[in-house]
């Protein structure tokens with residue numbers, strides 16, 4: 495038996511021993527949900543731990559296991575679980591009722607906070623999810639420019655919606671040439687007509703972006719990108735150059751800050767000093783409740799309004815838009831994010847990045863650690879990760895085994911690992927102590943499956 499089979503089967507067995515009740519629920523889930531899940535991002539092998547509750551920086555599962563949470567529902571809970579200020583705001587609102595067939599003052603309050611913080615925000619629209627924010631932002635760009643095509647970056651995930659679910663995780667057989675990627679639907683059920691209107695370029699490559707924009711300028715409504723795409727940063731000057739070219743050709747630039755808004759009070763656009771035309775938001779701005787939003791200039795947002803001579807050009811509604819509990823939880827969250835909280839999260843994020851780098855280097859493993867501000871991430875590859883193709887050189891098996899063994903040790907990473915405002919030095923120490931043991935145990939596996947990573 496090879497090291498992978500021997501060591502990983504031990505990790506899986508221990509996981510199953512510690513997660514017996516989760517297994518029972520998982521078996522039930524198979525009967526009532528296709529693939530036993532209703533959110534693929536939280537699915538994992540052999541099966542996920544079913545969570546019961548969270549408090550501060552900890553979560554617990556149905557088997558009674560406690561974890562240091564370094565996921566915070568994929569970055570949403572920037573203040574941790576059950577933050578007193580958020581709980582107080584929610585309780586106060588629940589006393590008044592949960593939702594109404596009319597607007598509440600709370601949506602105006604949250605909108606004002608976003609406008610105060612985000613450079614590209616003069617006006618705001620709320621949605622119940624980041625996906626819908628992206629959908630509506632693209633529709634807005636199309637209405638404003640009266641053009642249909644959009645450009646997105648290969649490997650970027652912007653939610654689950656047809657026009658954007660293209661070339662998210664293409665396989666090597668599907669992906670095509672690196673500088674001229676194929677447009678690969680991420681899912682069945684996306685019509686060819688939709689695929690035809692989405693152009694795909696590599697992230698961080700300004701030459702290809704410029705060429706694609708020039709060639710399609712008469713049909714292009716917008717370029718949409720995540721300023722920090724799946725944990726790797728834009729190269730110096732990249733965002734500035736995209737801004738310059740889009741402006742030159744009258745094409746709108748959309749920043750998807752659903753995840754990376756977290757890095758600064760004004761989001762990644764504040765960090766990199768580049769202001770897009772439209773920004774999409776979600777996750778943390780709902781304080782743990784479902785939410786999305788898109789913000790833009792008054793001029794662009796006029797498409798929704800009676801200010802236009804021809805009347806509103808865009809229809810937009812939704813029963814749960816500006817859901818009152820999300821509005822008050824979001825406002826309480828933003829109010830609690832003072833400069834010292836950002837500073838603390840940056841510091842602990844850096845401690846995680848440095849600590850993980852040291853652990854890998856002590857074991858002579860050449861994987862490297864990335865991330866910005868409160869984000870950290872091990873890239874299981876020697877290559878510098880700058881786009882989807884370089885990210886694909888990372889060994890996902892190493893990632894999965896690392897995450898699974900970490901769960902056995904009470905550390906919960908999963909996608910978008912991050913620290914929150916309530917993460918403590920003790921949490922970081924626990925996570926790093928556990929990571930040291932995990933990496934030591936996995937080293938023979940890594941040597942076997944990814945020999946190039948071990949010196």
Ligand SMILES: Cc1ncc(COP(=O)(O)O)c(C=O)c1O
Nearest residue numbers: 623624625651652653752753776
């Ligand atoms: C960058 C980005 N955009 C959009 C979305 C979609 O947000 P939601 O899951 O709220 O629909 C996600 C979700 O993870 C995301 O990571």
